[in-house]
Amino acid sequence: MTTELLRALAILAEPPAAHTSAIAAALDLPGRPDPAEYTDLFVLQLWPYASIYVGGEGKVGGEARDRVAGFWRALRLTPPAEPDHLAALLGLYATVAETEANENDAARRQLRRRSRQALLWEHLLCWLPPYLTKMDEIGTPFYRAWGELLRETLNAEAEELGAPERLPLHLREAPALTEPDEILAPVRSGMVFVRNDLKRAANSLGLGLRQGERSYVLKSLLAQDPTAMLGWLGEEAARWVHLHRAMPDQLQPVRDFWVSRAEISAEMLGAQIPA
Numbered sequence: 001m002t003t004e005l006l007r008a009l010a011i012l013a014e015p016p017a018a019h020t021s022a023i024a025a026a027l028d029l030p031g032r033p034d035p036a037e038y039t040d041l042f043v044l045q046l047w048p049y050a051s052i053y054v055g056g057e058g059k060v061g062g063e064a065r066d067r068v069a070g071f072w073r074a075l076r077l078t079p080p081a082e083p084d085h086l087a088a089l090l091g092l093y094a095t096v097a098e099t100e101a102n103e104n105d106a107a108r109r110q111l112r113r114r115s116r117q118a119l120l121w122e123h124l125l126c127w128l129p130p131y132l133t134k135m136d137e138i139g140t141p142f143y144r145a146w147g148e149l150l151r152e153t154l155n156a157e158a159e160e161l162g163a164p165e166r167l168p169l170h171l172r173e174a175p176a177l178t179e180p181d182e183i184l185a186p187v188r189s190g191m192v193f194v195r196n197d198l199k200r201a202a203n204s205l206g207l208g209l210r211q212g213e214r215s216y217v218l219k220s221l222l223a224q225d226p227t228a229m230l231g232w233l234g235e236e237a238a239r240w241v242h243l244h245r246a247m248p249d250q251l252q253p254v255r256d257f258w259v260s261r262a263e264i265s266a267e268m269l270g271a272q273i274p275a
Helices: 002-011 020-026 035-043 050-054 062-074 086-102 106-123 128-138 141-161 180-184 195-205 214-224 226-245 249-272
Strands: none
Touching: 002 020, 002 086, 002 141, 035 141, 050 062, 062 106, 086 106, 106 141, 128 141, 128 226, 128 249, 141 249, 180 214, 180 226, 180 249, 195 214, 195 226, 214 226, 226 249
């Protein structure tokens, strides 16, 4: 059942525990969850919080997290401490889908279905496609397979429920990119930019890689050689345009948004290059 699969995938988005190896085996994923691999991916690189990817600041919390918590309350549920964590959202989605399936009254079942569709698009599909694209780039074989299974499951849900009438609110109200250092906010830049990308840029351009927060490292790279770094960032934005275009047709609303953001970033970063 989809609900059981989603709950299993949610558990694997949390730190490995004694029972997670059995879940991975049941899903026929390659290998087993490794604590060190989990830390590198989910703690140091791809933090699994919706607010990072749809919030204008590119950080955990803020208005984006409040909006997610509001959805929990709309369902008459008390939001957990981290309402926008991927594991929490997948568990919530499984609960909403299960409640819909068990509802005997046709009218109430339709309301449950609308809630399920809203949760899918407003708080999952608005950010997970680019997140899982980056997971496929930097993840270990186990977590790449986990991400692909999650992608397939959510795409099937989108196919079943259909697209919303309007773009998700997170995306409708997302601020645009105005400065190069804002590329760290995915919803502004159209790119998911992690620590590995900063290292890749430094190695490619022969620049010194400072230690520290991503924003500090990025500013250091831009200060060392603004022409080369802006050019590299522009090429990276163009690469993300192609990555976003690979989203399936059932994700067309969010696909168009992310393609547009990456296109704007590529153009803006190119215009910033000193003459």
